Amino acid sequence: MKATIFDIERNSYVDGPGVRTTIFFKGCNLRCAWCHNPESQSAKPQMMFYKNKCMGCGKCKEKCPNALESCDLCGRCTLYCPQDAREICGKEYTIDEVLNTILKDKTFYENSGGGVTFSGGECMLQIDFLEEILKACKKNGIHTAIDTAGHVPYERFDRILPYTDLFLYDIKCFDSEKHKQYTGVGNELILENLKKMLATRKSIWVRIPLVPTVNDMVEEMQKIKAFLKTCGTPEKIELLPYHAMGEHKYSALGMCVQKFDAPALDIVAELNSYFN
Numbered sequence: 543m544k545a546t547i548f549d550i551e552r553n554s555y556v557d558g559p560g561v562r563t564t565i566f567f568k569g570c571n572l573r574c575a576w577c578h579n580p581e582s583q584s585a586k587p588q589m590m591f592y593k594n595k596c597m598g599c600g601k602c603k604e605k606c607p608n609a610l611e612s613c614d615l616c617g618r619c620t621l622y623c624p625q626d627a628r629e630i631c632g633k634e635y636t637i638d639e640v641l642n643t644i645l646k647d648k649t650f651y652e653n654s655g656g657g658v659t660f661s662g663g664e665c666m667l668q669i670d671f672l673e674e675i676l677k678a679c680k681k682n683g684i685h686t687a688i689d690t691a692g693h694v695p696y697e698r699f700d701r702i703l704p705y706t707d708l709f710l711y712d713i714k715c716f717d718s719e720k721h722k723q724y725t726g727v728g729n730e731l732i733l734e735n736l737k738k739m740l741a742t743r744k745s746i747w748v749r750i751p752l753v754p755t756v757n758d759m760v761e762e763m764q765k766i767k768a769f770l771k772t773c774g775t776p777e778k779i780e781l782l783p784y785h786a787m788g789e790h791k792y793s794a795l796g797m798c799v800q801k802f803d804a805p806a807l808d809i810v811a812e813l814n815s816y817f818n
């Protein structure tokens with residue numbers, strides 16, 4: 543069994559408690575306008591070309607069996623580019639390959655209360671692999687977290703509940719029409735699943751990406767807070783202020799980027815105060 547993964551980040555401190563290894567699965571069923579990992583969206587491996595790094599030496603074309611005309615992702619050009627301007631994003635991994643990487647940092651997890659986080663993209667789209675790797679992690683005593691946007695059938699949560707210690711669950715905006723406008727899908731299924739998940743009393747951290755002009759309003763936070771009140775108490779609510787660090791990846795993939803400003807610190811502090 544294999545999964546397509548586009549990045550494995552060791553020594554991460556951002557996706558759950560303690561020192562973590564984060565596994566980024568490729569493929570997503572949302573298209574958030576502010577996504578800082580656009581390479582996560584397509585389920586298939588892709589070529590990324592960083593034009594700003596290219597010095598035009600022509601080695602890639604010379605070595606490419608197709609003279610750069612139609613790429614079959616063989617990877618030869620990446621080996622010969624002196625500037626690292628070409629990169630294949632996404633690779634298939636077996637359970638053992640992923641598990642062995644996770645286990646390398648077991649001592650750090652134990653000393654810091656950390657573990658592994660499966661993220662993406664939407665890791666729950668590759669549910670068969672996800673269930674097996676979670677089981678393998680639990681067998682090895684590793685703390686497990688899932689980072690999800692929640693837009694999947696609830697049965698998938700049922701399948702992984704016994705092997706998952708923590709869910710990082712996004713609410714992007716409360717109004718479904720607006721949600722659809724900025725992510726490509728309405729939020730009914732997402733909120734319904736969150737309600738069911740909160741009823742299980744599992745550890746859940748609700749995370750809200752804070753994006754100016756989309757959801758950085760008091761009313762938005764009030765609606766989310768009121769919704770959460772009706773269905774349970776997450777262990778934590780985190781606001782994740784928008785940043786533009788993924789912008790260069792859009793052009794490397796030949797995609798258009800929608801620009802947003804970073805939220806002002808005083809707005810972030812004010813909106814945070816609604817939850818803490």
Ligand code: SF4
Nearest residue numbers: 606613614616617619
């Ligand atoms: S990955 Fe292979 S086929 Fe694609 S551009 Fe590079 S050398 Fe050519």
Ligand code: SF4
Nearest residue numbers: 596597599600602623
């Ligand atoms: S080998 Fe690299 S630097 Fe040279 S032309 Fe190709 S992408 Fe540009």
